[in-house]
Amino acid sequence: MPGSQNGFEGGPSAVFPSRLGRAAAMPRLLDLDGRGELTAAHVRLVARALGKSERTVWRWLAAAREDHRLARVEASHFTVTTEVRQLLAL
Numbered sequence: 001m002p003g004s005q006n007g008f009e010g011g012p013s014a015v016f017p018s019r020l021g022r023a024a025a026m027p028r029l030l031d032l033d034g035r036g037e038l039t040a041a042h043v044r045l046v047a048r049a050l051g052k053s054e055r056t057v058w059r060w061l062a063a064a065r066e067d068h069r070l071a072r073v074e075a076s077h078f079t080v081t082t083e084v085r086q087l088l089a090l
Contacts, residue, residue: 014051014052015049015050015051018050018051018052021046021049021050022050022060025046025050025057026060026064029042029043029046029057029061029064030061030065033061033065040054043057043058043061
C-alpha cells in the first residue's frame, strides 16, 4: 500500500490474515520471550508473514507483556440514542 510503513502494512506479501495470525503468533513469541530466546529474526518473520511492520509486532508484544492481550481490542462505537438527543436538546 502506498504510504505504508516498510511497505508491509496490509500489503500483498501477507501470508496470513492479520487478525488470525496475531492470535496464533503471540503465544509463541511470548513463550520464546519468557525463555529468553526471542530474537529480532522471530519478530521479522512474523511481521513478514502477516504483512505488518516489525515495529507493529514489537508493539503487540509490549501489549501482550503488559496486560496479556493476544489480540486486538475492538474499539467501542458511540451511538446517539434518543436519550442522548434529549439531553443535548436541554
